[in-house]
Amino acid sequence: MMIKMTINGDVVEVDVKPNETLLDVLRNKLYITGPKEGCGNGECGACTVIYNGKPINSCLVLAPEADGAEILTVEGLTKNGKLHPIQEAFIEENAFQCGFCTPGFIMSTKALLDRKKNPTREDIVEALAGNLCRCTGYQTIIRAVEKAAEKLGVKE
Amino acid sequence: MRNKYVGKSYPRVDAYEKVTGTATYVTDMFFPGMLYAAVLRSPYPHAKIKKLDVSKARELEGVRAVVTAEDSPYRQGIYLVDRPIFATDRVRYVGEPVAAVAADSWEIAQKALELIEVEYEPLPAVFDPREAMKGEVLIHPDLANYERMPIYNIEPEKNVFHHHKTRKGDIEKGFEEADYIIEGEYYLPQIYHAPLEPHGAIAYYGFDGNLTVWSSAQSPFTLRNLIAHAFKIPRHKVRVIAPYVGGGFGGKAGINMEGIVVALALKVPGKHIKLIYTREEDIMATVVRQGMYAKVKAGVKKDGTIVAWQEEMIFDGGAYAEYGTNVVRAAGYTTPGPYYVPNLKVDSYGVYTNHFVGGAFRGFGHGELHWAVERHMDKIAQELGMDPLELRMKNLLKPGLTNAMGQKIHEHTGDVEACLKKAAELIEYGKKPEQPKDPKKRRGKGIAALVKAPAMPTNAASSVVIKFHEDATVTLQVSIQEIGQGFNTAITQMAADALHIPAEKIKVVFPIDTDANPYEWQTVASRALWTVGNALYRAAEDALNQIKNIASQVLGVAPYNLEVEDDRVYIKYDPETYIPLTDIVMGYTYPDGHAIGGPVIGRGSFVPERLTNLDPETGQGNVAAEWTFGAEAAEVEVDMETGEVKVLKLVGVFDAGRVVNPMVATGQIIGGMVQGMGPALFEQIKYDEKGNPITISFTDYKLPTIADIPEEMIADFVETYEATSAFGVRGIAEHPMISVPPAIAAAIYDAIGVNLNEMPFTPEKILRALKEKENK
Ligand code: FES
Ligand code: FES
Numbered sequence: 001m002m003i004k005m006t007i008n009g010d011v012v013e014v015d016v017k018p019n020e021t022l023l024d025v026l027r028n029k030l031y032i033t034g035p036k037e038g039c040g041n042g043e044c045g046a047c048t049v050i051y052n053g054k055p056i057n058s059c060l061v062l063a064p065e066a067d068g069a070e071i072l073t074v075e076g077l078t079k080n081g082k083l084h085p086i087q088e089a090f091i092e093e094n095a096f097q098c099g100f101c102t103p104g105f106i107m108s109t110k111a112l113l114d115r116k117k118n119p120t121r122e123d124i125v126e127a128l129a130g131n132l133c134r135c136t137g138y139q140t141i142i143r144a145v146e147k148a149a150e151k152l153g154v155k156e
Numbered sequence: 157m158r159n160k161y162v163g164k165s166y167p168r169v170d171a172y173e174k175v176t177g178t179a180t181y182v183t184d185m186f187f188p189g190m191l192y193a194a195v196l197r198s199p200y201p202h203a204k205i206k207k208l209d210v211s212k213a214r215e216l217e218g219v220r221a222v223v224t225a226e227d228s229p230y231r232q233g234i235y236l237v238d239r240p241i242f243a244t245d246r247v248r249y250v251g252e253p254v255a256a257v258a259a260d261s262w263e264i265a266q267k268a269l270e271l272i273e274v275e276y277e278p279l280p281a282v283f284d285p286r287e288a289m290k291g292e293v294l295i296h297p298d299l300a301n302y303e304r305m306p307i308y309n310i311e312p313e314k315n316v317f318h319h320h321k322t323r324k325g326d327i328e329k330g331f332e333e334a335d336y337i338i339e340g341e342y343y344l345p346q347i348y349h350a351p352l353e354p355h356g357a358i359a360y361y362g363f364d365g366n367l368t369v370w371s372s373a374q375s376p377f378t379l380r381n382l383i384a385h386a387f388k389i390p391r392h393k394v395r396v397i398a399p400y401v402g403g404g405f406g407g408k409a410g411i412n413m414e415g416i417v418v419a420l421a422l423k424v425p426g427k428h429i430k431l432i433y434t435r436e437e438d439i440m441a442t443v444v445r446q447g448m449y450a451k452v453k454a455g456v457k458k459d460g461t462i463v464a465w466q467e468e469m470i471f472d473g474g475a476y477a478e479y480g481t482n483v484v485r486a487a488g489y490t491t492p493g494p495y496y497v498p499n500l501k502v503d504s505y506g507v508y509t510n511h512f513v514g515g516a517f518r519g520f521g522h523g524e525l526h527w528a529v530e531r532h533m534d535k536i537a538q539e540l541g542m543d544p545l546e547l548r549m550k551n552l553l554k555p556g557l558t559n560a561m562g563q564k565i566h567e568h569t570g571d572v573e574a575c576l577k578k579a580a581e582l583i584e585y586g587k588k589p590e591q592p593k594d595p596k597k598r599r600g601k602g603i604a605a606l607v608k609a610p611a612m613p614t615n616a617a618s619s620v621v622i623k624f625h626e627d628a629t630v631t632l633q634v635s636i637q638e639i640g641q642g643f644n645t646a647i648t649q650m651a652a653d654a655l656h657i658p659a660e661k662i663k664v665v666f667p668i669d670t671d672a673n674p675y676e677w678q679t680v681a682s683r684a685l686w687t688v689g690n691a692l693y694r695a696a697e698d699a700l701n702q703i704k705n706i707a708s709q710v711l712g713v714a715p716y717n718l719e720v721e722d723d724r725v726y727i728k729y730d731p732e733t734y735i736p737l738t739d740i741v742m743g744y745t746y747p748d749g750h751a752i753g754g755p756v757i758g759r760g761s762f763v764p765e766r767l768t769n770l771d772p773e774t775g776q777g778n779v780a781a782e783w784t785f786g787a788e789a790a791e792v793e794v795d796m797e798t799g800e801v802k803v804l805k806l807v808g809v810f811d812a813g814r815v816v817n818p819m820v821a822t823g824q825i826i827g828g829m830v831q832g833m834g835p836a837l838f839e840q841i842k843y844d845e846k847g848n849p850i851t852i853s854f855t856d857y858k859l860p861t862i863a864d865i866p867e868e869m870i871a872d873f874v875e876t877y878e879a880t881s882a883f884g885v886r887g888i889a890e891h892p893m894i895s896v897p898p899a900i901a902a903a904i905y906d907a908i909g910v911n912l913n914e915m916p917f918t919p920e921k922i923l924r925a926l927k928e929k930e931n932k
Binding site for chain 1: 167168170171172173174175176177178179180181183184186349350351352353354400401402403404405432434435639640641642819820822823826827828829830831853854855859860861862863865869
């Protein structure tokens, strides 16, 4: 069936199968490969995108359900070739190593900071508890989120 | 060499791609007309294949190839060639590949798997390596005939794929001299690497007979070598391209699942075939860390001096050994870790079982050996009524002493004492932790040391090519894989200092392509900056000499009177007189048009110096090139009602030699400590009593999440210049994982007075231990 979605500001129409996931469609049909598949099972957060304003595991959404949805992926964060402050913060705080989990963490962070300007450590832990990282030990990720909040706060 | 970039937290060169989601991993690659592969796997831990019929699968529309051992009767393995690409007459673990399909879509490939008919006859299986050593069930009846490196010592009638022996001093005399004999047993189960990116590969076989493999691989050249060897294809016709790797931790070293896609590709020339493992496949059918049972008997003097150490380590190697042979060996030759013991007898056995395949894992046997050694040090301290740190300090492997293989420790080998002191300071050792008001919750502190050298063949080589371009910028060709450790960044800094040019003018060629890049053994063993650094130093000297030789002709001064600096080559005694590098690096052209020189290309190779194999009977020799010492400490809070352990603080201190990039190095330590905390507290591959795996998802195989990490984690360094490195560096990437579990176990003892000798420290085990203590 054909579905229509707004992805990173662009209206996209795509033919999907009933059992396909949103992640499959993004990656394998639209070649939007920022969202990663780490488990396909809702257990790792690597596939996190912002879906109608909320962070979700795109591997758990069936593509037909996404008809009409507004979706933001990591590809939608850069504007005019410039990094988003969250991305800058991840670089400055060294909040990645292999990078495979990074798009998911950045999107979960974006969703958190959209909702809470000054998150506490508890807020950050809660918002990122569904994202797995095997490399960093998370410490720098927490710092990056704090720094991103500062950066965004200063800008506004 | 200049000293401008090394030692600074230079920003990571892979940062932009990684935070924008544009870094390419194998799974992100698509080719026109690409086929998708799927694998049929064994449901039995040990069974005979009585019948295998793929004819119906072959007939399904959209299926382009089906392969089994009949089409691809090859075995693979780095040190011991024991692992078939597809099970031949029998399967040896749940998840073992039996057949594979390539089809127009993943769905069709899955459907085709259902059409494959297999009949199995279950065989008796064995899951405990101690049982397996009795030899009642032989998992590899043909072991004696397998191809292997001669340094590995098989005992086929006991399922032993390697038996390492250390014999040093006189163990009996040692025990006679001892005032106390202290014995202990320690265990750890298999654990899973869990790279966030599952294993994946794409293969393409051209009509011209050239094979290309894109793989999430730590070791592009070794992978090429092993593919070529298994499939009997000349090396120059095999090309491996390795884009970013989404986490390796040893699991993507050597060869893994690539043979499956290669076997399919050979059947359908002209088509790309992609196979990305699901998480379940990744857990079952790649490699895991081996489990281990250890028995230690130590002879100790009243004052705490250890005079004898006898140990037996029995590794649960799983169904195939290949890489794991060397894990067993490394654990054997390093025991008893960072301590000096004059009389030693160590036996380390790698044993086949019908569990998942054991292989390389961050730490490479050292997490295992230090688990036993450091736990036993605590036990000795307890029995002597001595402070555990004091006992350690008393027995340290210090300059002038020899380690287990008889190598002499020098001042430049590193300073374990300084590491322990610093770690003790950072955890405020000796200062009692503040106890919570709730009397059910108790806090404690623990400390442990460690040492590790790269475990590698004596001739594990590296090479580097430096190419200058028209504008005097440089591309650096090295074939260490960027798996997250920050290699590309660190080597850029080192190259900038070696070449005396700005780091911004250097780009590391990526991805690695074995057709274009110079040879590198593997991205393993925490050896990269050390070994490639030495090759790089030579390549840079080579390039600088070429530049100076050209300039010497133009300026009429001896090459040794010239110096390169940033954008120019100048006369040392007259710095105002110089030639811009841009006029030199493609060769120099005189005003009349005649030219000399030519493009500057620096080349450097390195192979470890003066290494020798170990004596098979005594384990004495010179197989380790450089050693990294470290110390780790933990503070925990134990809830005596629920048995839950909360790690409050972790400290890791390592003698890294010169730290190339403090930010990146700190990241390695923090990440490694958390990876060490997982198996201490909860990580474990579990099977039911029939040998069926039950932890094959992230729900059942729990990893540390952001909610589990200690509030405080500190990384620090001691910097004893490494004399065997042109840059003074040594490895630290694996080390942070190693001694976190014993440090946590020691902290638990400090908190509640019970000893946990089996990992992981689950609430049930804590409660059971508390109960036992009460009953005593
Ligand atoms: S891939 Fe979606 S949560 Fe893991
Ligand atoms: S950076 Fe590798 S998993 Fe997070």
